[in-house]
Structures are given as structure tokens and as C-alpha cells.
Amino acid sequence: MSAGLSGTVGTAGAVGSGTTPAVTLGTGDLAPVFVRLKLSLLRNGLRQSSGRTAAYVVSVVFALLIAAGQLLGLILLRGNDGAATLAVFLTGLVALGWAMLPLFFPSGDETLDPSRLVMLPLRPRALIGALLAASVVGIGPLFTLCLVLGSSIAVAHGAAAVVVSVVVVPLALLVCVALSRAVAAANIRLLTSRKGRDLAVLSGLVIAVGVQFVNFGIQRLNEAGGLSALDPVADVVRWLPPASAIGAVDSVSDGAYGPAAVQLLLSLAALAGLLYWWQRSLVKLMTAPDGSTVAAVSGPARKESASGLGRLLPEGRTGTVMRRSLLYVWRDPKTKAAWITSLAIGLIVPLVNALQGNGSIYLACFAAGMLGIQMYNQFGQDTSAFWMVALTISSTRDAYLELRARAFALLLITLPYSALVTVGTAALLGDWRALPDALGLSFALLGAMMATGALASARFPYSIPQDSGYKNVAPGQAGLAWISILGGMLGGAVLCAPVIALTIALHVSGADAWTWVVLPTGTAYGALIAWAGIRLAAPQTASRLPEILSAVSKG
Amino acid sequence: MPDQVPDQAAKRAEQTERAPAGQGAARTAAPPAVRVEGLWKRFGDQVAVAGIDLDLPAGQFVGLVGPNGAGKTTTLSMVTGLLRPDMGRVQVAGHDVWGDPVAVKARIGVLPEGLRLFERLSGRELLGYTGRLRGLPGDEVDKRATQLLDVLDLAGAQHKLVVDYSTGMRKKIGLAAALLHNPEVLFLDEPFEGVDPVSAQTIRGVLERYTDSGATVVFSSHVMELVESLCDWVAVMAAGRIRAQGTLAEVRGDAPSLQSAFLELVGAQGRDTGESLDWLGGAR
Numbered sequence: 001m002s003a004g005l006s007g008t009v010g011t012a013g014a015v016g017s018g019t020t021p022a023v024t025l026g027t028g029d030l031a032p033v034f035v036r037l038k039l040s041l042l043r044n045g046l047r048q049s050s051g052r053t054a055a056y057v058v059s060v061v062f063a064l065l066i067a068a069g070q071l072l073g074l075i076l077l078r079g080n081d082g083a084a085t086l087a088v089f090l091t092g093l094v095a096l097g098w099a100m101l102p103l104f105f106p107s108g109d110e111t112l113d114p115s116r117l118v119m120l121p122l123r124p125r126a127l128i129g130a131l132l133a134a135s136v137v138g139i140g141p142l143f144t145l146c147l148v149l150g151s152s153i154a155v156a157h158g159a160a161a162v163v164v165s166v167v168v169v170p171l172a173l174l175v176c177v178a179l180s181r182a183v184a185a186a187n188i189r190l191l192t193s194r195k196g197r198d199l200a201v202l203s204g205l206v207i208a209v210g211v212q213f214v215n216f217g218i219q220r221l222n223e224a225g226g227l228s229a230l231d232p233v234a235d236v237v238r239w240l241p242p243a244s245a246i247g248a249v250d251s252v253s254d255g256a257y258g259p260a261a262v263q264l265l266l267s268l269a270a271l272a273g274l275l276y277w278w279q280r281s282l283v284k285l286m287t288a289p290d291g292s293t294v295a296a297v298s299g300p301a302r303k304e305s306a307s308g309l310g311r312l313l314p315e316g317r318t319g320t321v322m323r324r325s326l327l328y329v330w331r332d333p334k335t336k337a338a339w340i341t342s343l344a345i346g347l348i349v350p351l352v353n354a355l356q357g358n359g360s361i362y363l364a365c366f367a368a369g370m371l372g373i374q375m376y377n378q379f380g381q382d383t384s385a386f387w388m389v390a391l392t393i394s395s396t397r398d399a400y401l402e403l404r405a406r407a408f409a410l411l412l413i414t415l416p417y418s419a420l421v422t423v424g425t426a427a428l429l430g431d432w433r434a435l436p437d438a439l440g441l442s443f444a445l446l447g448a449m450m451a452t453g454a455l456a457s458a459r460f461p462y463s464i465p466q467d468s469g470y471k472n473v474a475p476g477q478a479g480l481a482w483i484s485i486l487g488g489m490l491g492g493a494v495l496c497a498p499v500i501a502l503t504i505a506l507h508v509s510g511a512d513a514w515t516w517v518v519l520p521t522g523t524a525y526g527a528l529i530a531w532a533g534i535r536l537a538a539p540q541t542a543s544r545l546p547e548i549l550s551a552v553s554k555g
Numbered sequence: 556m557p558d559q560v561p562d563q564a565a566k567r568a569e570q571t572e573r574a575p576a577g578q579g580a581a582r583t584a585a586p587p588a589v590r591v592e593g594l595w596k597r598f599g600d601q602v603a604v605a606g607i608d609l610d611l612p613a614g615q616f617v618g619l620v621g622p623n624g625a626g627k628t629t630t631l632s633m634v635t636g637l638l639r640p641d642m643g644r645v646q647v648a649g650h651d652v653w654g655d656p657v658a659v660k661a662r663i664g665v666l667p668e669g670l671r672l673f674e675r676l677s678g679r680e681l682l683g684y685t686g687r688l689r690g691l692p693g694d695e696v697d698k699r700a701t702q703l704l705d706v707l708d709l710a711g712a713q714h715k716l717v718v719d720y721s722t723g724m725r726k727k728i729g730l731a732a733a734l735l736h737n738p739e740v741l742f743l744d745e746p747f748e749g750v751d752p753v754s755a756q757t758i759r760g761v762l763e764r765y766t767d768s769g770a771t772v773v774f775s776s777h778v779m780e781l782v783e784s785l786c787d788w789v790a791v792m793a794a795g796r797i798r799a800q801g802t803l804a805e806v807r808g809d810a811p812s813l814q815s816a817f818l819e820l821v822g823a824q825g826r827d828t829g830e831s832l833d834w835l836g837g838a839r
Binding site: 315316317319320321323324327328331332382383384385387388389390391392393394395545546547549550553 | 635636637638639656657659660661663665667669670671672673674675676680683684685687688689690693716732
């Protein structure tokens with residue numbers, strides 16, 4: 001919304017009185033409207049496709065099963081020593097989840113989007129109440145309700161505690177929801193800007209890495225001897241809202257009414273504070289120009305970068321395409337995420353195995369395999385901008401140069417990287433004798449992946465949705481993606497068979513002194529097979545340009 | 556912009572009427588910029604383009620008009636080689652689009668609608684990339700890019716990523732990329748859609764200069780005033796078929812404006828809002 005519409009909220013009454021009788025709607029009038037709006041949006045979203053309905057039903061059932069399990073588990077824990085710790089800890093964790101949610105899923109809820117409400121003559125205070133009511137509808141809040149209810153039951157002993165629980169359960173839920181909304185409203189400027197959306201795409205990575213940390217944490221917890229290890233953390237968390245509400249129930253059960261009152265007040269104050277913060281952000285959002293306008297006016301100019309890179313690369317299509325591909329590895333969040341994943345996994349698998357002492361230097365080939373995957377679906381990575389490429393490919397020769405340049409750009413990163421990983425693995429294992437043949441195998445595999453990747457790019461292109469950090473295939477093309485990648489990897493392994501056979505033969509026959517032969521042989525073989533694959537893929541690409549374009553334009 | 560529409564239209568009409576017979580004959584003798592014969596495209600049950608024939612004259616400003624969903628984008632995609640037709644033949648400047656792509660792709664410039672650009676490049680990088688893919692020497696690309704950025708008023712934003720451009724800026728950088736190799740025929744799909752009046756005027760200026768040099772511009776639009784003020788030659792499309800084609804005067808016929816001629820052609824005349832909205836503007 002532009003600044004021209006800015007006065008709407010503040011002066012709604014004055015403007016409204018000219019045309020319609022001035023009505024000031026309160027939260028009581030608005031809440032049912034917003035709740036119905038939310039339900040309608042949900043229903044219409046489900047109507048769009050049966051696949052979406054199925055996915056939604058499955059996720060609801062799943063969430064409810066987990067919620068019920070938690071509820072049951074927490075009730076069963078009642079009276080157990082660790083019950084209070086766990087209850088407080090889980091509530092704190094779920095609140096943290098609520099705070100993070102809008103940062104990862106910025107477009108989660110349409111009823112929350114202030115730009116859709118800016119033209120309505122509504123007072124901010126009434127609006128906040130109604131939005132809060134609408135926010136409580138959904139699977140997430142239901143899930144949270146089950147958890148908070150369970151936590152409360154687990155720690156409530158005695159009549160006083162039960163009475164406090166009646167207040168505490170809705171209070172904790174409201175704090176969670178208000179927290180999420182307030183964070184979203186405060187960050188909407190960021191989240192609707194391009195930088196924010198880029199970050200959201202990269203957040204898939206954060207979650208993938210986060211899961212590893214949680215995994216690690218759980219392992220440590222098991223070693224440390226269970227829940228009691230969490231006690232020091234829980235002592236802090238029980239004073240933080242909304243976990244402090246559950247802490248209040250626990251304190252009442254113990255007869256500590258003073259601390260209980262403080263804990264309860266902390267949660268209430270948090271709710272009030274969050275609602276105030278939310279309201280302030282919302283008013284600011286509705287009366288100030290949005291992020292894209294500000295960015296368009298004052299966006300920082302980009303320095304002409306990588307001119308050095310441009311000078312090093314060859315002239316003509318080869319250099320031009322390589323430069324674009326390399327720039328995209330850095331600038332396009334989707335491509336960047338894919339590369340970081342490949343680089344990380346390609347490094348972690350051989351090195352971690354080597355560190356644990358059960359590794360083999362041949363696992364270093366994993367790096368070559370992971371990085372080779374980047375050659376797959378080359379044109380899908382272009383998105384529908386592929387038309388710019390398609391319009392300049394008018395012969396098999398053009399297609400050959402295009403594919404070869406993309407392979408060169410990849411090899412510029414993957415060749416040194418897989419060599420480095422192989423050397424690193426050899427160093428960790430002290431297995432220097434096997435280094436040459438492991439390198440030879442890696443290079444052969446890389447060549448085979450380039451070959452199958454080029455063919456798969458021409459034969460099985462598919463769209464990569466750009467707006468989501470989690471979806472890497474457009475709906476309906478998942479089969480295509482799997483055929484492409486699995487078939488290609490299998491094909492890559494088969495293509496490498498001669499080099500693998502040579503390595504095994506040399507080792508079995510005891511000709512260990514000759515294993516270095518694998519390095520030149522594997523390298524030459526890899527280069528040859530990559531060349532052959534690209535040669536084969538080129539005519540297919542040139543003759544299937546419209547089909548490729550339509551396949552990659554669905555995202 | 557609207558206030559200059561009548562002037563321009565009158566001028567164009569005058570030109571068409573005054574065109575001497577000799578020139579008209581020369582026009583028919585020269586190969587048409589675009590020749591389409593029996594072009595069909597079907598998506599599932601939906602027939603998008605139902606066997607159209609078109610002869611678009613060279614050296615003119617040609618408008619392809621029609622309501623949303625008429626098949627304009629599908630037609631332009633097939634003509635430019637971005638979509639394979641189910642049936643039919645397309646020739647651009649005398650070369651078959653599907654039989655001789657080398658000759659055709661070198662001669663055409665395209666600005667499609669609804670397809671992305673390489674948005675993670677800056678405006679200047681995008682032009683550099685496109686020009687070099689077209690096989691132009693690097694120095695020449697950089698020289699032309701500088702001039703185009705200047706003329707299209709993008710010089711200040713040339714180092715910003717295209718992803719941060721506004722709609723008007725995107726159309727302008729797309730137009731620059733399409734013009735870079737000095738094509739004979741330029742295809743523009745909705746070039747003025749979502750473009751502010753200032754950018755629209757800039758685009759118009761560049762296109763008028765370009766057609767004056769003898770090149771052909773084919774563009775699609777559903778804004779009749781725009782087509783009437785810009786085009787010498789018009790083809791009207793509706794529901795996948797060509798309803799009329801010819802000079803602006805021929806297509807307009809006796810109708811007061813292209814708008815009313817068009818509404819008549821596509822059969823959407825006179826839907827009365829009636830008395831059902833009688834409260835609107837009444838007592839408050």
C-alpha cells in the first residue's frame with residue numbers, strides 16, 4: 001500500500017462518516033467475522049486440489065496423533081520427578097517454535113496480512129482482538145492447546161492448582177499465538193522484501209542443520225542419564241513466559257504461592273506486552289509505505305563485480321555461460337542452497353567416517369557423486385528464463401557449447417573440491433598409498449555424472465519452485481525428478497564400472513605398485529565419457545527446446 | 556497519454572489513405588514479415604489456437620488484439636519458436652521457424668509475457684549475457700548496452716539486480732535485450748501491461764524510431780486506444796481464431812473507434828448494467 005492510503009486507520013471514523021453512518025466495530029463484532037474468514041480461506045484452499053486436501057488431512061491426523069500422544073504421555077508422567085521439568089521445557093520449546101514459525105513461513109496466514117485490511121475502517125485495538133481470535137483457529141493452536149493442557153495436568157496437584165490451571169491453559173496458548181503474530185508483524189517489512197524471501201529459501205538449510213543439532217543433543221541427553229540433565233535449564237525456563245504459566249501451576253502445587261503469583265503475572269505481562277507490540281507494528285505497517293517502495297527508492301547500487309572473473313574466462317558462449325552459472329551459484333538462493341547441501345554432505349560423509357575410524361578413502365568418491373548431481377536438471381535451474389537460452393540455440397553446435405560451458409563451470413568448483421576431500425580423507429586415514437586410485441575413481445565418477453546429467457537435463461527437465469525453501473520439484477513432476485536423478489546415478493555407476501573393475505583387479509592381483517595407473521586412466525576415462533555424454537545430449541537439447549521450456553516453466 | 560490518442564490516430568489514418576497505389580503493390584510483392592498458415596494448438600480439451608492464417612506486412616507496426624484468453628500469447632509463442640504447434644506452418648522473413656531456426660532466431664527479437672528473465676543478474680549483466688549468447692563481439696555488446704540503458708532511462712539502475720526492478724523497468728530491460736542484436740522483426744507480448752505512463756512513452760519512442768528504420772514490430776495488447784494510436788496494421792483475435800486483419804482503417808470500417816469495431820467483432824456489444832444498481836449514487 002502506498003503512503004497515499006496511509007490515513008485509513010487513524011482517520012477511519014472521520015472518512016467513514018461522510019458516506020455511511022459512522023459505525024465503530026468492536027472486537028466482539030469483528031471476531032466472528034475473522035474466524036469465519038479464516039475457516040473459509042482454509043476450506044477454499046482445500047478445494048483447490050484433492051492432493052492438497054489429502055496432504056492436509058494426513059498432516060491433521062498426524063498432528064492430532066502426536067498431540068494426543070503428548071497429552072497421554074504427560075498425564076501418565078503425573079507425579080513423576082521429571083514431570084515439572086519436562087512440562088516447563090516442552091512449553092518453552094513450543095513457544096520458541098511459534099516465534100520462529102513466521103520467519104520460516106512468511107506467507108502462512110492471509111487473515112494476518114495487514115495490506116489486505118488497510119482499506120477497512122477498523123480501529124487497531126478491535127482489529128488486534130479479532131485477529132487474535134482468528135489466530136487461535138487451526139491445527140497449530142490445537143496442537144499447542146493439547147500440549148499446554150497435558151503439561152498443566154502433569155504438574156497440577158490439589159484444588160488450588162486446578163483452579164490456576166483453568167486460567168493458565170488459555171493464557172499460555174494466547175501468549176504463544178500473540179508471540180508468533182507480533183514477531184511476524186514486526187518482521188513483515190523484512191519478510192516481504194526480496195532479501196527476506198531469499199533468507200526464507202535458505203531457511204531450509206537452517207532446519208536441516210538444526211535437526212542435526214537436535215539429534216546430537218538427544219544423544220548427549222541419553223549419555224548424560226535422562227531428564228535430570230535438563231534441570232538447570234528448566235530452572236531458568238520456568239520463569240520465562242509462557243512456560244512461567246505452567247511454572248505457576250507447579251509452584252501452587254508445591255504451596256509456593258508467592259513465586260506462583262509472580263510467574264503468573266510474568267505471563268500476563270508478556271501477553272499484554274506482546275499485544276501492544278503487535279498493535280504498534282500493525283499501525284506502523286498500515287500507515288507507512290511498504291518495503292518494496294522503500295527498497296526501490298533507496299536500493300544500494302551493486303558494484304560491477306566479478307569483472308576479474310570475466311577476464312579469466314574464455315570469450316564467446318563458453319565464457320558467457322560459465323560466468324552466468326557461477327554468478328548464480330552465489331546469487332540465486334535456490335542454487336546456493338543446493339550447492340551448500342552438496343558441498344557439506346560430500347565433505348561430511350567421508351570425513352566423519354574417517355574420524356570414527358571405520359572409513360575408507362573410497363568414500364571420498366561421495367563428494368564427486370554429490371557434486372555431480374548439480375549437473376542434473378540444468379535447465380530447470382534456469383526456471384522459465386530458459387527462453388532466453390532457447391532463443392539463442394539454433395543448432396546442435398550451440399546446444400553442445402551451452403552444455404559444455406555449464407559442465408566447465410561445475411568442474412571449476414567440483415574438480416578441486418573433490419580432490420581436496422580425497423586428499424583430506426587420505427590424510428585422516430593415513431592411507432596415502434590409495435590416494436591416486438581414489439582420485440582416479442573420483443574423476444571418472446565426476447565425468448560419468450556430467451554425462452548422465454547432461455542427458456537427463458535434455459530428456460527429463462522439471463521445474464524447481466522458486467518461492468519455497470522446501471519444495472524442489474513442481475507438483476506433478478516428482479516422478480520425473482526421481483527418474484532423472486536415480487536413473488542418472490545408477491547410470492553413472494554403471495558407466496564407471498570399467499574403472500572400478502580396473503581398481504579391484506589391480507588390488508586383487510596384488511599389483512599394488514601399479515594402482516597409480518588408475519589416476520591417469522580414470523581422469524582420461526571421465527573426460528572422454530563426459531564429452532561423449534554432452535555430445536549425445538546436444539542434439540536432443542536442440543530439438544526439444546519448446547518441450548524443455550514448457551517443462552521448466554511450471555514452478 | 557490518452558489526450559494525444561486522437562491526433563496520432565488521425566495522422567496514421569491519413570497516411571494509410573494517402574498511400575499511393577504503387578507503394579501498396581510493392582508491399583504485397585515483398586515477402587511478409589510473418590506468414591502463418593493453418594496454425595493449431597490444443598492443451599488437453601482446450602483449443603487455444605484453432606487454425607489461424609496470418610500475413611503480417613514488413614516494415615510496419617502490427618497489433619495483435621483480443622480479449623484475455625483469445626490465444627494471443629500462444630500464437631506469439633508458436634511464431635517465435637518457443638512453443639511447438641500441433642499443426643501448421645510459420646515463416647518469419649521468408650524462413651521457416653521450425654525448419655530453419657538458424658535463419659529465424661538471428662532475425663527476431665522477443666519480449667514474452669509471463670516468463671522470467673535471469674533475474675539474479677544486474678540489468679547491464681543481463682544485456683551483456685544476452686548479447687554475447689547472440690554471438691555479438693564483447694565490445695560491441697557493451698557499447699550497445701550503454702546506449703540502450705541510456706535511452707530507456709535505466710542507466711541509474713544498471714547495476715541493480717533485475718529481481719529488484721519494478722514492472723516497468725523489467726519490460727524496458729526485456730525490450731533492450733530483445734533489441735540488442737538489431738533484429739528484423741520484434742515480437743512483444745503485452746509490452747505496456749503494468750507499465751507507468753512515463754516508461755510507456757519511453758518504450759513507444761524507441762519502438763517508433765525502430766519501425767521508421769524499416770523493421771517490423773508485432774505486439775499484442777488488449778488496450779484498444781493504444782493499438783489505435785500506434786499501429787498501421789491490426790489483426791483481431793478471439794477464442795483462438797482471427798476475426799479480422801488488415802490496415803487499421805479496414806478493420807475499423809464504419810465504426811467510430813477501434814474499440815467499438817472490436818467489441819462488435821468479438822460479439823460483446825451492449826451488456827447493459829440496467830436498473831439493478833439503482834441504489835448506486837442514490838440517497839446516502
